[in-house]
Amino acid sequence: MLDAQTTSVSIRDLRVTYGTMHVLDGLNLDIAEGEFLVLLGxxxxGKSTLLNAIAGLNTVTAGKIMISGQDVTRAEPKDRGIGMVFQSYALYPRMTVAQNMGFGLKIRGMAKAEIAERVNHTAKFLQIEHLLKRRPADLSGGQRQRVAIGRALVRKADVFLFDEPLSNLDAQLRADLRIEIKRLHQSLGNTMIYVTHDQVEAMTLADRIAVMKDGKIQQLAPPAEVYTRPANLFVAGFLGTPKMNFIEGEISSGPQGPHFTTAGMSFDLDRISSAPLAFTGPATLGLRPEDFVLCPEGTAGSLEAEVTLIEPLGSETIIWATTANGTQLSLRLGSAQGQHLPALGTQVFLQPDLVRASLFDTQSGQRL
Ligand SMILES: Nc1ncnc2c1ncn2[C@@H]1O[C@H](COP(=O)(O)OP(=O)(O)OP(=O)(O)O)[C@@H](O)[C@H]1O
Ligand SMILES: [Mg+2]
Structure with missing residues (x-):
């Protein structure tokens, strides 16, 4: 839990129910002032459901939402100190860009001159000054989304909410705007809550990522931690391209202490940092594609597999290989190693870097 003084958004035991379906069922989340939090899933x-609950756009069944120390659970959206950007832009087609950006201020009764000042200032900041007199139909997708971001920014809100703002854009524009949003956060310093199902956006933008599944937060941690120490099999499999390799096996206790055994390989658990000592039973070893190196035939502790597919990606190459018991493994080779690529159909020997491995209880899926 975060210090009350630095908490920007605080969600307690939040429940949102549609008919008989509990989309969110007792969710708790604290977001620090100035934090960039990404909801990924x-x-x-339930990502949009959670964001809309914070914005006041849906009805909360139970629980409490605090923004900047105020209980806003039943407050109108306009009274919550938030600015929101939607995937669909939601611009008014008959209004110009300037009118779209200023509309929220106008209905709050702000003086014309001040609206114009804020709109011009924000347009300059987002480099859309030259578009102010156009209508949304005469803009590209990326320009429309910039206008939608501008409309949220003019409100000088404490908290900005983004619901998949880049989903409708092509890959290049997504990458460009992603960088702009990161710069925006760096220069404004506001709290930002950003919904996406794109793991690259999540990894690159977030201070912390909340990985969600079935309305529950599976893990809440900085990107590097979510990637290197996933809390469970779901998170481990959700982040990373290709995804984490899972090797099914068994942890049993032996004379030298517990060890992990799988077809063709066995090692003592003390080779994995902070390894569990108490657990025995079916376990899954998780290794990222970059956590293997190719090694000479017969190296102790290596896995033998047949190369079934090679994906050259320029800066790296992904090798897909299948072990004798049918486990498919992916291996990432950097461009330096890429000079000695194994050939399709040959046998390779893979040495796992066990210090970087994750171990999971196969039955519960939880990290050990
Ligand atoms: N107004 C509604 N009435 C009934 N069910 C709804 C309503 N809004 C959302 N749901 C359901 O609640 C669940 C969560 O929806 P939500 O929109 O929060 O998902 P999401 O994580 O944002 O997904 P996406 O990535 O597709 O936008 C879904 O099963 C959805 O069908
Ligand atoms: Mg959604």
Whole structure:
């Protein structure tokens, strides 16, 4: 839990129910002032439901939402000190860009001159000054999304909410705007809550990522920690391209202490940092594609596999290989190693870097 003084958004035991379906069922989350928090999860896990609850756009069944120390659970969206950007831009087609950006201020009764001043200042900041007189139909997708961001910014809100703002854009524009959003956060320093199902956006933008599944937060941690120390099999499999390799095996206790055994390989658990001592039973070893090196035939502790596919990606190459018991493994080779690529159909020997490995209880899926 965060210090009350530095907490920007605080969510307690939040429940949102549609009919008989509990989309969120007792969710708790604290977001620090100035933090960039990313809600990451697959379609239908409840990301938008959570964001809309913070914005006041849906009805909360139970629980409490605090923004900047105020209980806003029942407050109108306009009274919550938030600015929101939607995937669909939600611009008014008949209004110019300037009118779209200023509309929220106008309905709050702000003086014309001040609206113009704020709109011009924000347009300059977002480099869309030259678009102010156009209508949304005469803009590209990227320009429309910049206008939608501008409309949120003019409100000088404490908290900005983004719901998949880049999903409708092509790959290059996504990458460009992603960098702009990061710069925006660096220069404004506001709290930002950003919904996406794109793991690259999550990894590059977030101070912390909340990985969601079925309305529950599976892990809440900085990107590097989510990547290197996933809390469970779901998180481990969700982040990373290709995804983490899972090797099914068994942890049993032996004379030298517990060890992990799988087809063709066995090692003492003390080779994995902070390894569990108490657990025995079915376990899954998780290794990222970059956590292997190719080694000479017969190296102790190596896995033998047949190369089934080679994906050259320029800066790196992904080798897919299958072990004798049918486990498919992916291996990432940097461009330096890429000069000695194994050939398709040959046998390779892979040495796992066990210090970087993760171990999971296969039954519960939890990290050991
Ligand atoms: N107004 C509604 N009435 C009934 N069910 C809803 C409503 N809004 C959302 N749901 C359901 O709640 C669940 C969560 O929806 P939500 O929109 O929060 O998902 P999401 O994580 O944002 O997904 P996506 O990535 O597809 O946008 C889904 O099963 C959805 O069908
Ligand atoms: Mg959504």
């Amino acid at each position: 697959s379609s239908g896990c």
